[in-house]
Amino acid sequence: MSKMIATRNAYKDALVALGEKNENVVVLDADLAKSTMTYDFSQSFPQRFFSIGIAEANMTGIAAGLAAAGKIPFASTFAIFATGRAYEQIRNSIAYPNLNVKIAATHAGITVGEDGASHQSVEDIGLMRGIPNMSVICPADGPETVAAVMAAAEHQGPVYLRMGRAAVPVITEEEQKLEWGKAKLLRQGQDVSILTTGMMTALALQAAEILAAEGIEAEVLHLPFIKPLDEEAVLATAAKTKRVVTAEEHSIINGLGSAVAEVLSEKLPTPLRRVGIKDTFGESGKPADLLIKYGLTPEEIVKKAKELI
Amino acid sequence: MSSKNIAKEIRREIVKMTAAAKSGHPGGSLSLAEIMEVLYFEEMKIDPAQPDWPERDRFVLSKGHATPVLYSTLALRGFFPKEELKNFRQIDSILQGHPDMKGIPGVDFSTGSLGQGLSGAVGMALAARLDKNNSRVYAVIGDGECQEGQIWEAAMAAAHYKLANLTVILDYNNLQICGKVDEVMDIGPIAEKWQAFGWRVIETDGHDLDTIRQAIKMAQAEESCPTIIIAHTIKGKGVSFMENDPDWHGRAPNQEQLALALAELEKGE
Numbered sequence: 422m423s424k425m426i427a428t429r430n431a432y433k434d435a436l437v438a439l440g441e442k443n444e445n446v447v448v449l450d451a452d453l454a455k456s457t458m459t460y461d462f463s464q465s466f467p468q469r470f471f472s473i474g475i476a477e478a479n480m481t482g483i484a485a486g487l488a489a490a491g492k493i494p495f496a497s498t499f500a501i502f503a504t505g506r507a508y509e510q511i512r513n514s515i516a517y518p519n520l521n522v523k524i525a526a527t528h529a530g531i532t533v534g535e536d537g538a539s540h541q542s543v544e545d546i547g548l549m550r551g552i553p554n555m556s557v558i559c560p561a562d563g564p565e566t567v568a569a570v571m572a573a574a575e576h577q578g579p580v581y582l583r584m585g586r587a588a589v590p591v592i593t594e595e596e597q598k599l600e601w602g603k604a605k606l607l608r609q610g611q612d613v614s615i616l617t618t619g620m621m622t623a624l625a626l627q628a629a630e631i632l633a634a635e636g637i638e639a640e641v642l643h644l645p646f647i648k649p650l651d652e653e654a655v656l657a658t659a660a661k662t663k664r665v666v667t668a669e670e671h672s673i674i675n676g677l678g679s680a681v682a683e684v685l686s687e688k689l690p691t692p693l694r695r696v697g698i699k700d701t702f703g704e705s706g707k708p709a710d711l712l713i714k715y716g717l718t719p720e721e722i723v724k725k726a727k728e729l730i
Numbered sequence: 731m732s733s734k735n736i737a738k739e740i741r742r743e744i745v746k747m748t749a750a751a752k753s754g755h756p757g758g759s760l761s762l763a764e765i766m767e768v769l770y771f772e773e774m775k776i777d778p779a780q781p782d783w784p785e786r787d788r789f790v791l792s793k794g795h796a797t798p799v800l801y802s803t804l805a806l807r808g809f810f811p812k813e814e815l816k817n818f819r820q821i822d823s824i825l826q827g828h829p830d831m832k833g834i835p836g837v838d839f840s841t842g843s844l845g846q847g848l849s850g851a852v853g854m855a856l857a858a859r860l861d862k863n864n865s866r867v868y869a870v871i872g873d874g875e876c877q878e879g880q881i882w883e884a885a886m887a888a889a890h891y892k893l894a895n896l897t898v899i900l901d902y903n904n905l906q907i908c909g910k911v912d913e914v915m916d917i918g919p920i921a922e923k924w925q926a927f928g929w930r931v932i933e934t935d936g937h938d939l940d941t942i943r944q945a946i947k948m949a950q951a952e953e954s955c956p957t958i959i960i961a962h963t964i965k966g967k968g969v970s971f972m973e974n975d976p977d978w979h980g981r982a983p984n985q986e987q988l989a990l991a992l993a994e995l996e997k998g999e
């Protein structure tokens with residue numbers, strides 16, 4: 422059994438480490454510092470932490486101003502409020518002028534659990550990837566989150582960093598650097614490609630095991646970057662296996678599955694199945710139960726893979 | 731149920747349902763028990779047998795996380811069976827973590843994202859006026875919630891349209907998740923702000939049934955502008971270890987704490 426850690430927990434430590442390294446890093450939060458885990462940074466660097474209160478749109482605009490004056494702001498709240506409540510502030514005040522703001526959101530997806538649909542962001546990848554200049558990163562686990570925070574800080578320009586509430590297994594290397602815009606081939610196979618992002622990558626690896634037991638060799642390509650999308654890696658695996666399944670903790674509309682479909686349909690039409698939230702709102706419940714009810718399981722990935730074979 | 735016992739009964743259900751769910755928001759629910767008693771058991775024109783009655787008074791819990799107090803009140807008032815409270819926040823339950831108007835009898839507006847409910851209440855008050863319907867709209871907002879710009883946009887609109895049929899109750903407990911409201915992001919001077927926005931402002935003790943009742947009657951009698959009742963409350967009221975402690979904002983009691991809380995509520999007046 423691998424180690425379990427929530428990506429937001431990894432964010433906590435990464436942010437403090439980054440604060441030590443770079444004096445220009447400032448952090449903003451909207452009354453959720455103990456949930457988004459920016460609290461530790463606020464204690465380590467009180468001068469560089471701004472408590473904005475329950476005012477996400479204002480927080481986003483303030484972050485833009487800080488960036489316009491040379492700072493590297495990380496603005497944190499739940500994904501639904503970060504991207505939904507302040508969408509147009511992100512678009513017009515941050516992305517249009519290409520300002521160096523990092524929207525570091527936690528509690529993405531339905532694994533938010535008991536708070537229910539109002540708090541379960543399953544459209545945020547779509548909202549963010551549609552904005553010019555914006556980069557979108559969905560790390561799979563703790564170590565990759567740390568690397569993503571560092572990469573986001575080094576990158577000039579707006580970044581959306583998508584993190585979760587629930588603990589997820591560690592499946593990538595403890596010490597790593599993220600290559601900007603690059604996918605990671607986690608498992609080789611020739612029968613079908615599973616393209617995944619975020620917490621679904623661990624489940625895709627399980628799906629590949631199940632398929633292997635049945636004699637089907639799946640390739641697992643993890644895409645921490647939804648944007649810029651590693652088109653080369655997507656095309657290479659599609660050319661190899663000629664069958665693609667995508668999996669994400671997000672709506673099947675506008676997320677990773679859509680991004681992959683866009684590339685493939687233009688450059689290498691390939692049979693495709695999408696695993697994700699099927700254009701519906703979530704509900705309250707335990708994260709594990711919700712994943713089953715909404716079809717975000719290794720079994721669902723296996724089912725979709727078999728549909729193609 | 732004698733009047734004294736309704737708020738107490740509501741509080742019992744709040745701690746029981748959050749304990750059963752192992753999640754939810756007891757603090758900002760306990761602060762509202764007396765206010766909900768006066769609204770739902772005395773002042774609001776409602777009929778539990780017809781939750782969709784067009785001429786009913788409407789209620790918007792703009793601070794939507796306080797579902798434990800809303801659902802307990804609705805159950806005790808007969809909108810759905812009390813047994814349902816056990817399913818709060820469980821998969822396949824109607825009782826969603828935040829108010830869901832399409833699934834729960836008696837819930838008039840879906841909320842959960844702070845700052846949005848009050849605008850909905852303004853819309854309902856405008857509709858009542860259009861329909862020449864003399865029903866009223868009540869909305870409960872949080873003090874932390876007043877940091878949202880949309881609250882002030884709604885406040886401006888309600889005064890602009892002279893919505894005397896709209897009454898807002900501010901749960902002024904001076905706490906939000908990260909601590910004291912005036913330390914996280916000061917909202918003061920709050921009474922003066924609402925006044926300056928064109929509202930009638932009434933301040934009251936939010937745990938005293940008589941003064942709450944009087945305040946609501948004054949709001950009902952006001953003909954020229956919307957009214958806000960600034961209710962001075964204690965977050966976690968009635969359960970000593972939850973009172974004035976921001977850690978009980980969004981944390982459920984375990985079985986031991988539940989027993990303690992119920993024993994205290996039994997003793998208390």
Ligand SMILES: Cc1ncc(C[n+]2csc(CCOP(=O)(O)OP(=O)(O)O)c2C)c(N)n1
Pocket residue numbers: 451452453475477502506757758759793795842843844845871872873874875876901903905906907965979
């Ligand atoms: C737009 C939005 N931002 C953040 C949250 C998360 N949140 C839930 S409750 C809360 C604090 C609310 O404080 P207050 O309004 O004072 O409520 P009360 O103290 O009465 O519980 C926050 C920040 C939310 N639900 N909606």
Ligand SMILES: [Mg+2]
Pocket residue numbers: 758872873874901902903904905906911
């Ligand atoms: Mg409060």
